[in-house]
Amino acid sequence: MMPLLVTVLFACANTNSGARVHPEAVKGIPNCTECHSDSWAALNHQAVDFFRKHSVFASNARRACASCHAESFCADCHAHKEELKPSEKYMDSPERSLPHRGDYLSQHKIDGRINPASCVKCHGRQNNERCLTCHR
């Protein structure tokens, strides 16, 4: 019964898929409001809270993300196993909001105290082999 219902719902949807590739190449950190006045304007990367909200967009508009970003863009930070910090991999882009700049070995002790939940998103179940050096 369930497969039949899903098939009917799928057949009745008949929506056009979003663009696979953004129609115009974008340079720098984009301000989506320059062209978009609808909900896509909310994806303005220069907005003060874009970094905080990007997970919501990844759930609801992954295809829109993929129209500009290759899969490697997510993997640069959301890594299974990694040894180079994002800021090291993109030292040629100091304008980007990349985590762990500078002497993070000292700073992580403070950040981990302030909000350890922010560490868990990337290091809770992945990319934590180096943690074992000290955290046993």
Next chain:
Amino acid sequence: MISHQEERSGCEQSSLLKIAWVVLAASSVTLAKPALAAEYAISADSNTYLRMKTTVGKDDLYPLYEYLRFSVSVAEKDGSATALHLGAWGRADLADRSSADRLDGDLQYGYLSFNGAKNNLVLNAGRQFVTEGVASERIDGLYARSDLAAGFAAAAFIGSPVVTEPHDRLSGGEFIYGGRLSQGKPGSYYLGVSALKSDGANDSRDREEQGVDFWIHPMKQVDLTGRSSYNSLSSGWMEHAYTVSLAPLDALTLSADFSRINYSDYFFHVTSAAFSLINGSSGIISPSEQLTTAGLGAAWSLNKNITVAADYRNYRYEVAGDADYFGGRVAFALPDSLSAGVAAHRMEGATDRLRYTEYRLYALKKLGAVDLAADFFNVSYDQSISGVKNSFALTGSAGYRFDERLRLWADLEYSQSPDFDNELRGLVKLAYAFDMKRSEGGGKSEK
């Protein structure tokens, strides 16, 4: 006798090989029909890094990293497309060992993807990153999503969780599945419910999480997002996170957010000893702690080149002392010419350890084929750490673009910190794009 980790590692390798064969076999069948396609695109790039540093123990570390990324896509005339995406890295130590293994590496992702012309249909098979409500997981498995009738959409995934398990007592499960059902009106709102379940040989490592999330965009100037996730094994809310964004002017964005995290539910069955609630020797996470944060932010684009931003965040704890974090930044950008910025933030906590001020200055200048950059990051602690009150890192970088495909970049970083009196590190990056062929009318960006 084989240790648990070795056993797991053997299973992982075997599982990886199977996945690689399945993905490659399916790819060769699916992608080997470019003659029927409207468009055929390949993109691949290589980034090679040589990192240089000397440790406190006088070990000379020269790890050489190679990151390879490859995508091939075949777009049909009806608008559908099939693609294969692969990304992996490897490392070889040229001098002393930088970790337990002189050689190491990882398959970051490798999956075959079909994107339908209708219903935003996506079918993926292989190693991939799934982001569906409560799920933000890397899996070896299958993923499908599609629009349904009446504004509904559904997504489901099933596979093996791709986790690291550095600690003998902390395993991450062997089987994971879940999905998300949403209803919405494009451009107006989305409401979603989601769930995931992860099982392992040891019941104590299971996960069962459910969540609700929304994205409401009632008008151009207002945007509301939020999610709440529930841990049904610990019977408690893991996290609530809500954000209101306002854009009264195109040049002005305002934001307010609230979040609450219950540690006993949020840090449930992680594989990192640092955050584990059952790893008693670590003792970093207090299970009875609850963190509530509230933040405000504003960003104003004075013109296309200058953005000024300010932010404030309050951290409130049930057990530990509270803290306020506030500051601002100014960013200047002339595309393809110059970008520069300055930022300053103050952490004002209830304990001495949580009082510090951080500053950052950076600039990137493009002079034809040459790029020059400088980056300075400084943290001044109110209370010294290991006798040090000021920690900084100063980086100078230079790059040369041989052509559109080949680029060389090198940087030198000098730092002083509580852990190192003086540290000098170097890094050289060679980036080569095998092919940057673009799709019709636009292209992918790595930024």
